[in-house]
Amino acid sequence: MIQEALEEIARGTAEIIDSERIEKLVTKYYNDGTTYTVKAGFDPTAPDLHLGHTVLLQKLATFQKFGGRVQFLIGDFTAMIGDPTGKSATRKVLTKEDIIKNITSYTQQAFKILDESKTDIVYNNDWLEALGSAGMLQLASNLTVARMLERDDFSKRYRSNTPIAVSEFMYPLLQGYDSVHLKSDIEIGGTDQKFNLLMGRQLQKAYEIKKQQAVLMMPILEGLDGVQKMSKSLGNYIGVIDAPKDIYGKILSISDELMWRYYELLSEMSLSDITKLQKDVSSRTIHPKTAKENLAFEITKRFYNEELATLAKEEFNSVFKAKKLPTEMLEFEMSNGIWVCQALVDAKLESSTSQARRDIKQNAVSIDQVKISDEKLNLETGEYILQVGKKRFAKIKVK
């Protein structure tokens, strides 16, 4: 039983520091029901969760199954300072209202995965503000500049002559101090957080709170391109609140190689079943596409339900396999005699009329599923289905 729990906990992790401690905590829970705390920090600047975040959330949920109490830490203090990495000085510092709004939407999404009753939401502003300048300086004395420059992304940026703001040096310290204040037993984060996570251990020791958190790191989930990490700004993400058909479709569009990665990090299928599936695919017993469809279905189902996932699957097959029209698309009204290119822009299918012209030339635009070639076409009264490429559709009514 305990063994099983530990295996589940270790699944998919990139690195665990002090796994003996995790073992002890879990064992204690099974022996006398004592719970322990698992901390994870979240930045309130990005209210849209994507699958990259869920890797972490799923791991937290696993801990919750085995006696962990999650400290869902909102980094509102650091958010209010503003991100020093952004070169644009104009970057908006978040107001209290913004943060509250973001958090509400954030937690709503997070509780699709986490058990709300075993989660404590905490805000680091509560104790970091009280720390004051003196406390801050004392904190800063725990670390040398040389040590700080050891951090991978700092040294990389330093070498490549990218600016590093001094305040950025404070981030790991503040994050570490959070662990001191919360007396966390375990902290989890992405591998890119290693330095910060270890800082928590170091500071807990320095502040003598009589425990040192175990650290569990999850790999960074690659985005749809399979190379860079999943992030909103790179546009290679699958959002938790994406429509079912988008989640389904986006997963099917990943490469086969990446599919296994997603299976490992996102699926709830047991590791041995995944290995078996992998074998079946390579021996051609199972078509890779089937494997991918199952994954897409499972994940869509997790964020919605079986019914909607089934619909998404059917929709996908009808649109892309049978080349039928999607059941739902945005509708727009236009006035009589509108120029096609303008109509495409107004229907948000194209960014500019120039782009629309180019796409028409490239044979990418269809009206009612018939490719058009005349870029000067004007539309008479009636209803049309405009399509650009394979994925973009809109219905327009010309009056």
Add this chain to the structure above:
RNA sequence: GGUGAGUUAUUCAAGUGGUUAAAGAGAUCGGAUUGUAAAUCCGCCGGCUAUGCCUUCGAAGGUUCAAAUCCUUCACUCACCA
């Protein structure tokens, strides 16, 4: 504070007075092929009812028939010195 180098389109990066909307590469997008996969090949890749016109090369001025390219000021970045 001093000295030097730099800031080009979505990103990296050429271009040092005129055939420059600006080489090359990547990303995105589209076409072919497929399993809407990957790989590959090809095209497009500032805007405008458009064989032309307009706006872009950190910002603002200036020199010139002509400026991304020269000059001045400002902003930002980096390096070395202090």
